[in-house]
Amino acid sequence: MLEKQLLERAINTALDSSADFAEVFVEDKKQSSIMMQSNTVEQAVNQTIYGVGVRIARGYHSVYGYTNSQNPEDVVSLAKDLAKSFEGERVRETITLGELKKGSSHQIKRMPHTVDMKEKVAIVKRANEAARAYSEEIKQVSISFMDYVQNVWIASSEDIYVQDQRVRTRLGIHSVASDGKEMQSGFNGPGGHYGFEFYETFSVEEAAKEASRIAVTMLHADECPSGVMPVVIDNGFGGVIFHEACGHSLEATSVAKNASVFSGKQGEQIANPIVNAIDDGTIENAWGSANFDDEGHPQQRRQLIKDGVLNSYMVDYINGKRMKASSTGSGRRESYRFAPTSRMSNTYIDNGDSNFDEIIAATEFGLYAKKMGGGSVNPSTGDFNFAVMEGYMIRDGKISEPVKGATLVGTGKDALKKIDMVGNNLLRAQGMCGSLSGSIPTDVGQPTLRISSMTVGGSKGAN
Amino acid sequence: MNFEQLFKKAEAKGIESIQIYLEESQQIDLEVFKGDLEKHQMADSRGLTVQGIYKGKMGKFKTEIIDEKLFDQWVDDIIKSASLIESKDEVFIYEGSDKYEEVEGLYQEDLETTDIKEKIDLVFDLEKRISKIDSRVDISEAFFHQVRKRVIIQNSKGLNLEKELNHAVLGGHVVARENDDSRSSYEFEHSNVLSDFNLDEIAKNCVDKAVSLLGAKSIKSGKYEVVLQNAASASLLAAYMSMFSAESVQKGMSKLANKVGENIADNKISIVDDPFRKKSPKSGAFDDEGVRTTYKELVSNGKLTGYMHNLKTAKKADTTSTGNGFRGGIAPTNFHIANGDVAYDEAVSKMEKGIIITDLQGTHSGTNPISGDFSLQANGFYVEDGKIVKPLALITVAGNYLTLLNDVTEICNDLKFGFSFIGSPSLKISSLAISGE
Structure with missing residues (x-):
C-alpha cells in the first residue's frame, strides 16, 4: 500500500497547476475462480490485480491516468504528466x-483466502450434480465459482482519505437441455457481498436446479407469438427492465450532458403514481453494496422515483459539478483502469399492493415473463430491448403454455407510465452491469408487475 | 526481467514445463463533447500470465505485480492450481512452429511520436465537422483511442517470441432531435496511420445515420425481404462466431458439429479468418500459445471446410492447431464474410417491397449461440420500388442464423469491420420475420 505521504505528494504535484481537484485511487485485488465443465474441474485460476489511478480536474474538465508500475515514484510522475493539461497559476x-x-x-465471516480451494471445489461439485440430476434432458452443465477481496484506498483534495474492502462471492450455473434435435439453455447466478459464509445463506442444490428447470422448460416451449400485448414481468431478475430502461437514464453520466430523456425532469411525474424506485448501496451484504463509493463518499439510499415523481438522480462528483448538484455517493468503477462515473448499486422497484394471483387473473391475454435474460438500452433515446429467458402465455387470466424466443421492445419513458399493477413480492437478483466505468456488480429487483401494453417480438409471427 | 530463473525454480520443484505470457500496453483516450475536451486518459500497464504443467495438469495464474522476488511463490501457485484440475485432456506448452509469417506494418512509429496536441486537435476538428452538418444534431461527440502493445511469450522449451503493434480508432457519436423524437448513431474508422482517417466521411456517415432515422416508426408484422447492412451483419456474425470454434464443437455446443464438407450456407458465402490483414491489431504471426497463425476460409462457397483450433482441440480431433489459441480458449483474428460484387445501392434499388436493417441491438442477449435462433431489436428503412419510403424503429427481427446464411440472395462489395474486427459486407436475405405493430 502507498504511504500517506506519497499520496499527499501526488495530490499536491497534481494541484501544482490550475487544477482544482486531484484524486488518487489505489487498488489491490485478489480473485480466485474455478470452472467446471463436462463433470471435471477445468480451470482454477488466481488473479492479482494491482494499480493506481490518478484523476485531476478543473471544473468538470478532467484527465485520468493509471499505472500498475510497482515504483511509487511513478505515481507522482503520472500526476505531473496529467497536470500538464491544466497550465496556469x-x-x-x-x-x-x-x-x-x-x-x-x-462484515465478512469467512474471508475467501482463508478457505481451502478444495472446499470451494466441493461447492462447485454439489452444484454440478444437482443441475445434472434435475432431468435426463440436461446434457451439459458448466459451473463457475468466483470470489474476490478488493482493497481500495481513495485520497482526494476534497478532504477524502478512506479505505474500503469489498468481498464478493458468486456462483454461476449454466445448464443446457437437449432432446437430440434442439438445445436450450438456462442460467442462475446468486451472489453477494459475502465471503465463503455466503453458501450458508441459500441452498446450492436449489439454485442449480433452477438453471436446469429453465433449460428443460424452454426445450418444450412453443415459439412466442409477436404483437402488442400486456406483459407481466415477474419479481427478481425482472427488475433488469427498470435497470436498463430507466436506471441508466437516471445516471448523471447521461443526465448532466442533457443526453437523457429524464434530463431536467426532476419533480415531474414520469411514471404511474403506483411506481416507487430506489437505488440503495447500503443494503447489508448485498451484491452491489459497499461502505464507500469509488470516489470515497459514503454509500447512500437514493429514492429515485417517489409515487411516480422523479425525485433523485444518481450523481458522481464531476458530473455533479456540471449539474450543480452534489454527489449522491454514486461514483463507481470496475477497477483502477477506469475513471469513476455515476452508476447504480442495488436498484429496484419497491413493493406495491397487488398480489401475484391478482395480477395474472386480471390479464385476459398477454405474456408472462417469468425469467428475463439480458438486454440493452440507448440512453439518449430510451429505446430498450430484453430477451425473455422463460416466458408463458397468459390466456383467460391463467398461466398457459411456455413460449421461447420472445424479445420485449419499448422505451423507458413509455414503459414507466404503462406500469398499471405492482405486486408485493419484492425480490432482488444479481447481475453485472457494463458501462463507461467498466463492469460492476449490481442488484436488480422488483415485485411482479404488469405493463399494460408492450411490443413483443417473437419468431412465430402475429397472433 | 529474466524469466530463466523462474523456469529453473519451476523445474527444481517438478514442474515439467512452464511458460510466461507478458503483455505491456500504453493507451491514450480522448473525447470531445460539444466543443469541450471531455475525456483525456493515459494508461501504462502490464500483465503476466504464467502456466505450467505439473503431473500432467495445467496450473495457471495471472498477476499485475511482476517482481522477481515472487518467483518462489509463483511456482507454488502453479502447483496448487494444477493440483485442483481434474480434466483429463492433454495439455501443452509449445516448443515452436518451424516458420512464422512476416507480418508487416503492425507497428507504426509515427503514431507514437506524433504530439498529443495534434491528436487532440484531430478530435476537436472531427467534432466541429459533425456539429455543422445538420441543425438537427443536438449532441455531437468525437473520440480517439490509441493503443501500443508489446507481447512476449517465453517458455522452458526454448520458445521466445515477441511482437509489437499499435492501433488507433477515430470516431463520432451523434444524437439528433426533431419534434419529440431523438435518434443516435456511432461511426468510426481504424488504422495505425493518422493520415488514413477521413474526417469528412466519418462526420457525414455519423450524422446521416442519426438524422435519417428521425421520425422512425414501427411497421406491420410480417415476412419481408431484407437488406442487412454491413455493420448489422457483422454484429450478428460476431454473436455466432463460437459456432466455428472447435471447442464449442467438441463440447456439443455448436450446430456445425459433424458438418465439415457439407453446404451450410448459400454457395455465394465464404467466411474467412485472416491473421495477416494490414493495419489491424488482431493481426500477427503467432497466437497466445505461440503457434503460427494461418489464413483460412472456414466456409468456402457455402461449404464448411473446418473449425478454428488451438493446441488442445487439435490434439483431440487429431489435426493441427490453426493458430487460433487466444486468451486461454479459441478466438478468431480478423474474421469476416468475404466481399461479393453487388453495389449496395443496386441491391436496394432492386427491392420491390422490403426492409433495410441498419443496426441490431441486444446481440449479447437476444441471440442463442447454440441453436442459432435470434430475436433482436432493429432500426432501418422501409423500401418500395427500390426507394426508401420511411425510417423504422422499435421493430424486432427474428430467425435462425444458419437459415439466414442459406437465404442470402446477394452479397455486396462493401466489407466493413466492427470494433472487435469481425466484418461483413451488406447481405440481401430473401425473407425474415419482422415484428412491429
Missing part, C-alpha cells in the same frame, strides 16, 4: 490528508 493551497476512515458495514 495554482488555485489550491497545499493539501494534507486527515485520518484514514474505514467502513464497518457488510
Whole structure:
C-alpha cells in the first residue's frame, strides 16, 4: 500500500497547476475462480490485480491516468504528466490528508483466502450434480465459482482519505437441455457481498436446479407469438427492465450532458403514481453494496422515483459539478483502469399492493415473463430491448403454455407510465452491469408487475 | 526481467514445463463533447500470465505485480492450481512452429511520436465537422483511442517470441432531435496511420445515420425481404462466431458439429479468418500459445471446410492447431464474410417491397449461440420500388442464423469491420420475420 505521504505528494504535484481537484485511487485485488465443465474441474485460476489511478480536474474538465508500475515514484510522475493539461497559476493551497476512515458495514465471516480451494471445489461439485440430476434432458452443465477481496484506498483534495474492502462471492450455473434435435439453455447466478459464509445463506442444490428447470422448460416451449400485448414481468431478475430502461437514464453520466430523456425532469411525474424506485448501496451484504463509493463518499439510499415523481438522480462528483448538484455517493468503477462515473448499486422497484394471483387473473391475454435474460438500452433515446429467458402465455387470466424466443421492445419513458399493477413480492437478483466505468456488480429487483401494453417480438409471427 | 530463473525454480520443484505470457500496453483516450475536451486518459500497464504443467495438469495464474522476488511463490501457485484440475485432456506448452509469417506494418512509429496536441486537435476538428452538418444534431461527440502493445511469450522449451503493434480508432457519436423524437448513431474508422482517417466521411456517415432515422416508426408484422447492412451483419456474425470454434464443437455446443464438407450456407458465402490483414491489431504471426497463425476460409462457397483450433482441440480431433489459441480458449483474428460484387445501392434499388436493417441491438442477449435462433431489436428503412419510403424503429427481427446464411440472395462489395474486427459486407436475405405493430 502507498504511504500517506506519497499520496499527499501526488495530490499536491497534481494541484501544482490550475487544477482544482486531484484524486488518487489505489487498488489491490485478489480473485480466485474455478470452472467446471463436462463433470471435471477445468480451470482454477488466481488473479492479482494491482494499480493506481490518478484523476485531476478543473471544473468538470478532467484527465485520468493509471499505472500498475510497482515504483511509487511513478505515481507522482503520472500526476505531473496529467497536470500538464491544466497550465496556469495554482488555485489550491497545499493539501494534507486527515485520518484514514474505514467502513464497518457488510462484515465478512469467512474471508475467501482463508478457505481451502478444495472446499470451494466441493461447492462447485454439489452444484454440478444437482443441475445434472434435475432431468435426463440436461446434457451439459458448466459451473463457475468466483470470489474476490478488493482493497481500495481513495485520497482526494476534497478532504477524502478512506479505505474500503469489498468481498464478493458468486456462483454461476449454466445448464443446457437437449432432446437430440434442439438445445436450450438456462442460467442462475446468486451472489453477494459475502465471503465463503455466503453458501450458508441459500441452498446450492436449489439454485442449480433452477438453471436446469429453465433449460428443460424452454426445450418444450412453443415459439412466442409477436404483437402488442400486456406483459407481466415477474419479481427478481425482472427488475433488469427498470435497470436498463430507466436506471441508466437516471445516471448523471447521461443526465448532466442533457443526453437523457429524464434530463431536467426532476419533480415531474414520469411514471404511474403506483411506481416507487430506489437505488440503495447500503443494503447489508448485498451484491452491489459497499461502505464507500469509488470516489470515497459514503454509500447512500437514493429514492429515485417517489409515487411516480422523479425525485433523485444518481450523481458522481464531476458530473455533479456540471449539474450543480452534489454527489449522491454514486461514483463507481470496475477497477483502477477506469475513471469513476455515476452508476447504480442495488436498484429496484419497491413493493406495491397487488398480489401475484391478482395480477395474472386480471390479464385476459398477454405474456408472462417469468425469467428475463439480458438486454440493452440507448440512453439518449430510451429505446430498450430484453430477451425473455422463460416466458408463458397468459390466456383467460391463467398461466398457459411456455413460449421461447420472445424479445420485449419499448422505451423507458413509455414503459414507466404503462406500469398499471405492482405486486408485493419484492425480490432482488444479481447481475453485472457494463458501462463507461467498466463492469460492476449490481442488484436488480422488483415485485411482479404488469405493463399494460408492450411490443413483443417473437419468431412465430402475429397472433 | 529474466524469466530463466523462474523456469529453473519451476523445474527444481517438478514442474515439467512452464511458460510466461507478458503483455505491456500504453493507451491514450480522448473525447470531445460539444466543443469541450471531455475525456483525456493515459494508461501504462502490464500483465503476466504464467502456466505450467505439473503431473500432467495445467496450473495457471495471472498477476499485475511482476517482481522477481515472487518467483518462489509463483511456482507454488502453479502447483496448487494444477493440483485442483481434474480434466483429463492433454495439455501443452509449445516448443515452436518451424516458420512464422512476416507480418508487416503492425507497428507504426509515427503514431507514437506524433504530439498529443495534434491528436487532440484531430478530435476537436472531427467534432466541429459533425456539429455543422445538420441543425438537427443536438449532441455531437468525437473520440480517439490509441493503443501500443508489446507481447512476449517465453517458455522452458526454448520458445521466445515477441511482437509489437499499435492501433488507433477515430470516431463520432451523434444524437439528433426533431419534434419529440431523438435518434443516435456511432461511426468510426481504424488504422495505425493518422493520415488514413477521413474526417469528412466519418462526420457525414455519423450524422446521416442519426438524422435519417428521425421520425422512425414501427411497421406491420410480417415476412419481408431484407437488406442487412454491413455493420448489422457483422454484429450478428460476431454473436455466432463460437459456432466455428472447435471447442464449442467438441463440447456439443455448436450446430456445425459433424458438418465439415457439407453446404451450410448459400454457395455465394465464404467466411474467412485472416491473421495477416494490414493495419489491424488482431493481426500477427503467432497466437497466445505461440503457434503460427494461418489464413483460412472456414466456409468456402457455402461449404464448411473446418473449425478454428488451438493446441488442445487439435490434439483431440487429431489435426493441427490453426493458430487460433487466444486468451486461454479459441478466438478468431480478423474474421469476416468475404466481399461479393453487388453495389449496395443496386441491391436496394432492386427491392420491390422490403426492409433495410441498419443496426441490431441486444446481440449479447437476444441471440442463442447454440441453436442459432435470434430475436433482436432493429432500426432501418422501409423500401418500395427500390426507394426508401420511411425510417423504422422499435421493430424486432427474428430467425435462425444458419437459415439466414442459406437465404442470402446477394452479397455486396462493401466489407466493413466492427470494433472487435469481425466484418461483413451488406447481405440481401430473401425473407425474415419482422415484428412491429
